[in-house]
Amino acid sequence: MASLLSFSTLKSCPVKASSSPATTLSPSQTFDEKFGRKGIKFTQSSDNLSVVELTVRNGSSLSVRLSDGLVTSYKPKVYWRDDGFEEVLYTQSSASEPSLVKGGIALVLNDVSMEGSSGSPCCTSEWVVKDVDSDSIDALQVELSCTNGNRTLEITYVVSLFPVSMATAVTVKNNGPKAVKLTSAILSHLKFKSRNGSAVGGLKGCSYCNHPPLSSNFSIMSPSEAMKPDSLSFLDSILYGSGDDSKSKLDAWTVEDNMYTMMRNKFSRVYTAPPAERLKRIYRTPPSKYELIDQGRGLGFGVIRMGYDDIYLSTPGALSEKYGKDYFICTGPASMLVPVELNPGEIWRGAQVIEHDNL
16 A cells, blocks of 8 residues: 655645635636646535545545545445446535535544533634645545644644545644643544445454544534434344443443444444553553445455544444435544643644455
C-alpha cells in the first residue's frame, strides 16, 4: 500500500458554502483552477456545496464535502469486470434539507477540558483547502484545515485515495497557553447487503464495554438511540437470536471470545484496554487492524487504527429498518474513554486506513 504523500506549501483557499462568490466563477471552478489536476476534480453538488472528487487509475473514487470534511462516497474497484465498483459508505440526507447529510466517514473532535463537560466541537471555523498532492494518478490526496473558536488549536485533516485503499488522517497542534483534553474518533458508516451476513473479525481476546458513540452531527444514531435496547419482533428473535447487550452496565467489561463478532444484533461498544489496566506496566491493547466481512456481497475490508487508543463498533440491529433497506454498521478508531492530553506546543496525530484485497 502506498504511503501518505508529503505536501508542498500552497496558499490556503477558504471554503464558503453559503456565500456568493465575488467573481463570476463558482467556488468549485475557483478550486479547480487553483488545485485541480488529473484525478482531482472540484465540483458543485446538487445542494450547492463544493465537493472534491478523487479518482485513481483503476477507477476507484471518493468524494469529500469541503464545507465540513465529510467523506460522502467511497467506490473502490472490488471486482475484475469493468463495472466492478461498489459503494462502501452508507449515507442519509433529509428530503427537505439535502445538505444535512449523515453517515459517511466523519472526523469527530471534541474539547473536554472543562471538568464535567461532555465536550464541545473543536472544528468551529470554516474549513479551508490547504493543499492537494498526487503521485501520478495512483495516489491522490486533499488537505483541509481549520481552527477552534479561540484559534488555539490548529487542525489539519488529510483524505487520501489509493487503488485498493483510502485513508483519513488528523493532526492537532495546541498553539494556546494551556493544556487541552480532547476526545476524538473517525467514524465510518459502512454499507452491508444484509443484516445476517455481517461480521467483524480480529477482535478475539480484546476487552470491550458498552458505550455510546461520541456526539456528532454526522452520526445516524444519536448516543441515546445507540444505547436503547433492540426491539425484536417474534420472528426476528427466532432468526437473529436475542443477543442484545445494550442493557448491560456501561462499566461492565467483557472479553471478546468469538473469532468473528456477528453484527446482526444491536449494540454500541468500545474495544480497548480498560483505563484501570493502563496504569500497569504491561497491558493488552486492541488490535491495530481488524476485518469487516460482508457475506452478501462477498467482500472483505481491513480497518487499520493509528494514533488512537480505542476501536468503536456499533450496529443498529432491527432499528436499521428505520433508515432504509440496506444494513450498516458504524466503526472506526477512537480515543473516547481516556481523553488525549495536549500540552502547549504539542502535536497529536491519528489516522484510519480502509483497505481491501478483494481483487
